[in-house]
Amino acid sequence: PNNLPIAEVFIDDEDCEAKKRTKDKPKLVILGGGWGGVALLKSLNPDDYHVTVISPANYFLFTPMLPSATVGTLEFRSLVEPIRRILSRVHGHFIRAKAENVHFSEKLVEVSQIDSQGKEVRFHVPYDKLVIAVGSVTNPHGVKGLENAFFLKDINDARKIRNQVIRNLEVACLPTTSDEERKRLLSFVVSGGGPTGVEFAAELFDLLNEDLTRHFPRLLRNEISVHLIQSRSHILNTYDETVSKYAEDRFARDQVEVLTNSRVKEVCSDKIVFTQQQEDGSLVTKELPAGFVLWSTGVSQTALCQKLAQKLGNIQTNRHALETDTHLRLNGTPLGDVYAIGDCSTVQNNVADHIITFLRTLAWKRGKDPETLQLHFKDWREVALDVKKRFPQSVNHLKRLDKLFAEFDKDQSGTLDFGELRELLSQIDNKLTSLPATAQRAHQQGCYLAQKFNKLAHLSEGLSINDIRDGDLDAAVYKAFEYHHLGSLAYIGNSAVFDLGEGWSAAGGLWAVYAWRSVYFAQSIS
Numbered sequence: 308p309n310n311l312p313i314a315e316v317f318i319d320d321e322d323c324e325a326k327k328r329t330k331d332k333p334k335l336v337i338l339g340g341g342w343g344g345v346a347l348l349k350s351l352n353p354d355d356y357h358v359t360v361i362s363p364a365n366y367f368l369f370t371p372m373l374p375s376a377t378v379g380t381l382e383f384r385s386l387v388e389p390i391r392r393i394l395s396r397v398h399g400h401f402i403r404a405k406a407e408n409v410h411f412s413e414k415l416v417e418v419s420q421i422d423s424q425g426k427e428v429r430f431h432v433p434y435d436k437l438v439i440a441v442g443s444v445t446n447p448h449g450v451k452g453l454e455n456a457f458f459l460k461d462i463n464d465a466r467k468i469r470n471q472v473i474r475n476l477e478v479a480c481l482p483t484t485s486d487e488e489r490k491r492l493l494s495f496v497v498s499g500g501g502p503t504g505v506e507f508a509a510e511l512f513d514l515l516n517e518d519l520t521r522h523f524p525r526l527l528r529n530e531i532s533v534h535l536i537q538s539r540s541h542i543l544n545t546y547d548e549t550v551s552k553y554a555e556d557r558f559a560r561d562q563v564e565v566l567t568n569s570r571v572k573e574v575c576s577d578k579i580v581f582t583q584q585q586e587d588g589s590l591v592t593k594e595l596p597a598g599f600v601l602w603s604t605g606v607s608q609t610a611l612c613q614k615l616a617q618k619l620g621n622i623q624t625n626r627h628a629l630e631t632d633t634h635l636r637l638n639g640t641p642l643g644d645v646y647a648i649g650d651c652s653t654v655q656n657n658v659a660d661h662i663i664t665f666l667r668t669l670a671w672k673r674g675k676d677p678e679t680l681q682l683h684f685k686d687w688r689e690v691a692l693d694v695k696k697r698f699p700q701s702v703n704h705l706k707r708l709d710k711l712f713a714e715f716d717k718d719q720s721g722t723l724d725f726g727e728l729r730e731l732l733s734q735i736d737n738k739l740t741s742l743p744a745t746a747q748r749a750h751q752q753g754c755y756l757a758q759k760f761n762k763l764a765h766l767s768e769g770l771s772i773n774d775i776r777d778g779d780l781d782a783a784v785y786k787a788f789e790y791h792h793l794g795s796l797a798y799i800g801n802s803a804v805f806d807l808g809e810g811w812s813a814a815g816g817l818w819a820v821y822a823w824r825s826v827y828f829a830q831s832i833s
């Protein structure tokens with residue numbers, strides 16, 4: 308396509324014996340060197356594939372500790388690991404470039420890079436198997452003035468934040484700075500009450516109160532303020548209620564101002580404008596002077612994924628992520644060619660099918676025909692518990708499922724008939740059961756693919772192609788992907804909160820902080 312050159316031969320293909328061995332092996336191309344891509348590399352057997360990673364960043368970034376790096380608790384270099392080093396175990400190749408497009412029928416990835424003359428060059432990289440693991444981008448939510456805000460996705464973002472915080476403190480100390488201007492410079496606003504926003508606010512608060520007041524004695528404690536703006540009624544709203552309550556109480560005690568039910572309208576160079584919903588439902592527009600604004604209000608699709616989804620037409624209907632089947636194969640592409648993992652993807656999990664099976668069993672146990680089954684609230688509770696168990700991250704409030712029962716019992720008979728139930732199930736499928744955009748999930752999916760690819764490479768030793776039904780190799784050699792929720796953690800100012808699913812949650816002081824740190828350090832890859 309487009310007459311671009313094809314990178315058939317790599318310059319390091321002949322470098323050593325090991326690389327020569329993989330030269331004629333199937334070409335496995337991985338887009339992205341983040342959590343998903345690296346988990347795959349770490350579990351893949353060496354020498355079964357000719358492996359190539361394509362990514363604009365030549366390092367893996369340990370994101371869970373990124374908020375700590377912004378305030379200097381951790382050194383930047385302890386959070387990154389060179390991709391080339393990770394690749395050396397599988398004798399793989401690295402191309403520092405950005406994937407721009409995928410030509411599915413020609414099995415080519417189109418990539419771009421800026422050359423030494425500052426000109427954009429483009430070429431194609433061929434694949435036999437392609438794994439898309441390009442992650443996500445910060446969601447701008449169509450808000451004006453985001454050029455005045457800071458983001459926290461990358462190591463450069465963390466560096467910029469650290470510089471700006473210190474700069475504000477230094478300027479605030481100048482004898483020529485007015486009282487009003489000093490207050491503004493020392494007003495730090497975080498937009499977004501998810502784990503990243505909450506952890507950053509907590510780290511910032513620690514820094515300002517514990518470390519810096521010693522070095523900046525002129526800055527009186529009560530001149531520094533930290534504000535957190537959240538659109539929902541609670542912070543950490545995807546966590547268990549006790550966890551979210553603990554975080555709010557903690558912030559109240561630390562005097563981190565939490566502004567809930569608030570939507571940012573514009574970020575200006577010296578203030579932030581937002582509307583806050585009042586108890587009577589009316590909206591009031593408010594302003595806060597701000598010397599620093601962090602924008603961390605969730606993620607959305609990268610330009611590459613938007614383009615691919617569009618290309619695959621009405622097979623890809625999810626606006627937030629690329630849809631795969633349960634074997635993580637990108638829907639709409641030739642079976643077994645293209646996979647998608649991590650933040651950029653979601654698995655079509657057919658929870659509706661799962662529940663229908665569950666109900667058939669229930670009906671059968673009672674000696675009834677499923678089509679005539681009337682579902683009482685008590686039965687629904689049983690179904691709801693089952694759904695919650697399978698999708699703990701997305702359905703952690705049973706109340707939400709209880710509410711659905713009332714909502715879909717249109718005739719208010721206290722029972723759901725099959726029609727009402729079908730409506731309800733499709734709602735669950737669409738809204739409640741998408742997989743979380745976490746390192747935990749990306750990691751599990753990367754490991755899953757590696758296990759499967761390891762098996763596929765030695766297929767000839769076991770199965771013969773004719774044995775395989777419908778040509779579905781993946782299903783023949785390996786089980787479908789299943790997500791295991793291992794809980795979530797967040798750091799909030801010398802304490803940490805855990806949400807372990809299944810109704811277990813914990814929050815606590817120093818012991819929790821050490822547990823939090825050790826869990827992440829244990830996961831750290833070097």
Ligand code: FAD
Binds near residue numbers: 343
């Ligand atoms: P990423 O890890 O983002 O990797 C994407 C890779 O693709 C990068 O290497 C990128 O350079 C590359 N890329 C991008 N575009 C292209 C392109 N066009 N072509 C080729 N390559 C491309 N999760 C948790 O589970 N626990 C936590 O405590 C936690 N804390 C977090 C804190 C912060 C500050 C942030 C930002 C995230 C945090 N997360 C956490 C979420 C977690 O980092 C993501 O869910 C995870 O990184 C997703 O992995 P991924 O492989 O899909 O994408």
Ligand code: MG
Binds near residue numbers: 338340341342441649
């Ligand atoms: Mg990745």
Ligand code: MG
Binds near residue numbers: 341368442
């Ligand atoms: Mg990332």
Ligand code: MG
Binds near residue numbers: 380510513514
């Ligand atoms: Mg600290």
Ligand code: MG
Binds near residue numbers: 718
């Ligand atoms: Mg009814």
